[in-house]
Amino acid sequence: MFGLDFTWLLDPTYQGWLVEGVWITLQLAAVSSLAALVIGLFGALGLTLRLWWLDALIELFVEVFRNTPPLLQMLFFYFTLTQLGFTIEDPVTGLQQPLFNAFFSASVSLSLFGGALCVEAFRSGLDAVPKATLEAARSLGYGRWALFRRVQAPIATRICLPGLTNVLTNLFKTTSQASVITVPELMYAAGQVYNDTFRTLEAMLLVLVIYVALVSLLSWALLRLERLFAYPGYGQGV
């Protein structure tokens, strides 16, 4: 059928490239998701302090990283910073090397991109906690911090989980753009394979299946998390 030929998959070299690619994709996704969550949390927390200069700073960060293509950000961190002189000398060859290697550049840009989206997700969660519920907590003597920790944050977390699931699955898919700056992740590995075998369609199909499987696994896990934290009247997917 269609003359598809997957015999190259039996070749240990190609297997090795692909396995390595999946492994690097997973690392990239894990590192940048974690960092994005931390950035998002601190960003949203910063906004609750209501300091005009901090608000302006966070707003600017969110606007810049949410509204520019992640690919452009990656290229910026990888090439532009190098051209601006952020380089180190390779101790062996004596050549100037980028200060940020490809993996690091990709991680940083994905973290910032994801972080900007996470700030938004966390913020909308915090905003969605009913004012009346917070007022009830204040009337029971909760101070600012206890109110945040015991009432606002737990409710907000549940509200923003679906939004975060969106952001994280998106971020996972966006890791594929790191192939452009030669991070040997899954997409890059696939390119190597078809350059070698000329089996472009087959390689792409395989990568497609792998991405579907990985992203489905991720959203399934996050959905489980949502269900785990759900309380009656909210988040049970009625």
Place this chain on the structure above:
Amino acid sequence: MTSRSEALIELDGVRKSFGDTEVLKGISLNVGKGEAVCVIGPSGSGKSTILRTINGLLPVDEGFIRVGEHRVHELRSDREMRPLRRQVAMVFQQYNLFPHRTVLENVAMAPVQVLGHDPEEVRERAVRLLAKVHLDGKESRYPGELSGGQQQRVAIARALAMQPEVILFDEVTAALDPETVKGVLETIRELVVEGMTCVLVTHEMRFAREVSHRVCFTDHGRIVESAPPAELFDAPQDPRTREFLAQVL
């Protein structure tokens, strides 16, 4: 009427504006210990606003507010208000329970987390209070699994768990089905009989007449008339009171 010095709650000349609209135009009100005072009046006349100034949820622009030894108008932050909030509990129209916590946790949370009381002792207290509001057996349910009337009784138990000296009730039956109103009113009536100091905003005129020691009628940010229920309902002095009562009775 309670004399000034021995009043538990004292408001004098309290004014509050939202933007350009003055919502409270000089409210003066005394409530003695063990007294149940009902506040009635048309929608938007400032009833909820009065309650919210008493426990400091809303800062006032002018005037004097005292609850026990706390001079509320001088307190600035939620932290400074903690001792006051411990003394004054509040029950809201929309219950405002914590949806992510079980019924028992809703009742026990604040005494443990805010007052630092012993968790075991608070647990027993919470179980006892839930039984008192006829909710035994519902301890491990979540608010979302209860009817409005049951949620409101949890809210009352939550208020009582703080062992307050005063409870403020803001139209606590207004969002309830007629069948469940009775249970909630019964619970409040028991509290009044036991001597709890209560300020109740209500639309239930019959309840106000039966349960309260004194009724205040508010209109356009002022307390127009204040008298024992028999007097206020049967022989209202002010034409505005008469007009309002003619509409609602």
